[in-house]
Amino acid sequence: MSIQARRERERAEREKLIVTAARELVETEGWDAVTTRRLAEEVEYSQPVLYSHFKGKDAIMAAVALEGFADLATELRAAAPSGLAAVATAYTSFAERRPALYDAMFSQAVDLPFASPATPAALHAGFDALSDAIRPHVGDDDLGLLTETFWAALHGLATLTRGGRLPRDAHDERLTILLSRFTT
Template sequence: MSAISERRERERAHRHQLIVTAARELAETEGWEAVTTRRLAERVEYSQPVLYSHFSGRNDIVRAVAMDGFIELAAQLRRARQAAPAPESRAGQALRAVCGAYLEFATERPALYQAMFVLPTDLKFASAETPPPLRACFDEFVDCFRPDDDRRELVAEVTWSALHGMAVLSGSGRIPPDAQGERLDFLITRFAGAPLGAPGGPAAP
């Protein structure tokens, strides 16, 4: 690649990230209903045709914001898990740290969380087409359970689903946010400890 081509690629990448950052900032201050191609074009001081040369439309921009979010979430979950004792040493400590980090992320970045999990996108979960940042988030939950547990991916999925419900219902005021710690304690008690599926283990109904 020539020096001119490399410079153009850098400029294009810069414009791309500038648009994504502007969309995220606008959503955080005014909500996603305020994020339109016209508003973004004005905010980044590019024409709408330039914006459309990077994104096919609003949904494509939401997808790009969501991808940024999954990269950030994976890093936050990883830091939390690595700072906790390994699952083999103290059952539940890593899981509680990861779950707590997840709920903290959802609370502190509501607009970003909406882009990742609520607004329509073509991002696929639990699929061969799942982007690596999404899989990295899921793997942080999986790694909280013992490697010899053949149901750990299933329980990781159920744990994530429960956390999402807690985050959305609490964020919308459907359930009291001040009881989130108690809910989290209950969730960890159910899923951490004895090997999953063992007689009398916490995964039993």
């Protein structure tokens, strides 16, 4: 019994190692640097071990994205006591500071279940933080739908800015406009 337990523990540790390495790689060198060969070299194992842990490269990036959601939730929660404006700033700041991770969360990993019973806790946590912050301004609208709408607006600002579609220097003004329209 004990030896099997040790093996499973080692396996779990190695899985964590893979995800961490993938995350560091994508954050420091960007998405293109994350290849299965490079990642295998980074964790000092051969390529096939990656596939004994994950179904494929997409699954690895989904795991990275999940960690990203956990981080985002933490940052949003920290900003929550300061009000909606602080949360909105925290959100776009996160996307700006960790663009590759944000990409993994919203552009790459399609396999994560959203808005369903199987939705991981980390996703719920971030959504709830946003929801709490916007509750004072809910008015006659449904809180869940209002949160989704506001989230979408933040996400739009973040991605369009990242892609060079919106000039970066006017970001604060746009955020101010958005907040003025969503606060009562």
